[in-house]
Amino acid sequence: MKDKVVLAYSGGLDTTAIIPWLKETYDYDVICCCINCGQGEELDGLDERAKLSGASKLYIEDICDEFSEDYIVPCVQAGAVYEHKYLLGTAMARPGIAKKLVEIARKEGAVAICHGATGKGNDQIRFELGIKALAPDIKVIAPWRQDNWKMDSREAEIEYCKAHGIDLPFGTDSSYSRDRNLWHISHEGLELEHAPDEGEYVTMTFEKGVPTSVNGKKMKVADIIRELNRLGGKHGIGIIDIVENRVVGMKSRGVYETPGGTILMEAHDQLEELCLDRATMEVKKEMGNKLAQVVYEGKWFTPLREAIQAFVESTQEYVTGEVKFKLYKGNIIKAGTTSPYSLYSESLASFTTGDLYDHHDADGFITL
Secondary structure, eight states: OOOEEEEEOOSSHHHHHHHHHHHHHHOOEEEEEEEESSOGGGGTTHHHHHHHTTOSEEEEEEOHHHIIIIIIHHHHHHTOOBTTTBOOHHHHHHHHHHHHHHHHHHHHTOSEEEOOOOSSSSHHHHHHHHHHHHOTTSEEEOGGGSTTOOOOSHHHHHHHHHHTTOOOSOOTTTOOOOOOOSSSOOOGGGOGGGSOSSOEEEEEEEETTEEEEETTEEOOHHHHHHHHHHHHHHTTOOEEEEEEEOTTSOEEEEEEEOHHHHHHHHHHHHHHHHHSOHHHHHHHHHHHHHHHHHHHTTOOSSHHHHHHHHHHHHHTTTOOEEEEEEEETTEEEEEEEEOTTOOOOHHHHSSSOBTTBOTTHHHHHHHO
C-alpha cells in the first residue's frame, strides 16, 4: 500500500501539475483537498479535474462559517490592518486552511502535506507554520523550492501536464489563479465609473463587537459579509493598490478588492468611537497593529495571537449598537450611530456653559 500525501488543491495550473509530479517523484497516493473559503464558481468541475490529473480522491471542505467567525471577526474587532491599508484577506484564510489540511491528513493517515506556494511569497510561510504548529510530525512538501521541480514557467507546466495525458483548458494567458475568498474578491462592480449616481443607506447592528444584522435582517456573519460584498461592490467600495513588505523581505505590489470587509471594518470602528474610552482605544490600536503583523506573518497558532485576541475580546463587552451609513461612489459616509453604552454626551461635549462642567476646573488640570 502506497504512502499518502494530502495536496492543497485549488484546481489551478500549479496544483494540477503537482499531482502527476508527486506520483512520479515520490510514488505517493495523492489525496486532493480543496478548502472552500468562499471562492464561488472557482470550485466548479474540480472533482473531475483532480481525478483526470491522477488524484485518487478529492475533498472539498467548506469552512466559510469558521473562516468568518473564528478568523475574520477577531481581526475586525482588533482593527487589524497591515501597513495601514491591507485588510489581510489572504493571510486570515491560511490558518483555517492549514488546520483543515492537517485534519484530512490525520483522517487519511497521510505522511505528508504538499502545497503549491512559491519560494518568493508569504503563503509558503503561512501554510508551513500552521502545519508545523498543529502537526510537527507530518512532512511538508513545497515543490517550487525543490531542485527536482523543473517547471519554471506556465508554459512548462502545461507541457508537463500534456505529456502526462492531462489535456485541460489551461492557456498561458488565462491560467493564473485569482486568490479569491469571502473576504476579498474580484468584483466587476468595483469600478467607480460604473457606480450608481444615487447613494444607498445601510444600517448594521453589532452585539459585543460581532455583526448581527444588515438593514434589519438578522444573519450569520458569513451571510452578512456576502450581503456587504454585494452592496459594496455595487457602490465601488474597497479597492486598494499598495506596495507591501512581504515576510521574506521583498516589496510587492498588491491590488485588493474588499468591499464587504471595508464596510464591516468602518462600521465597527464607528461604533467603537462611541463605546470605548481613550486609554483603551490607544492600547487597542497598538494591539490591532501587532495582530495584523502576527496574522500577516503566519503566526496564528501562537501564544501571542491568543493573548492579543483575549485582550481585544475584553474590550468588546460594550461594543453593542446600531450603525447607519451611506454608500456613495467609493465612500462610506456616516449617517448616525447609537449604542446603549455610548460614552458620548452632547451636553457635556458642547462649548455651552452648564451645570455638568465648570470651565474653572480646567485651571487645576492644566497646572498639574
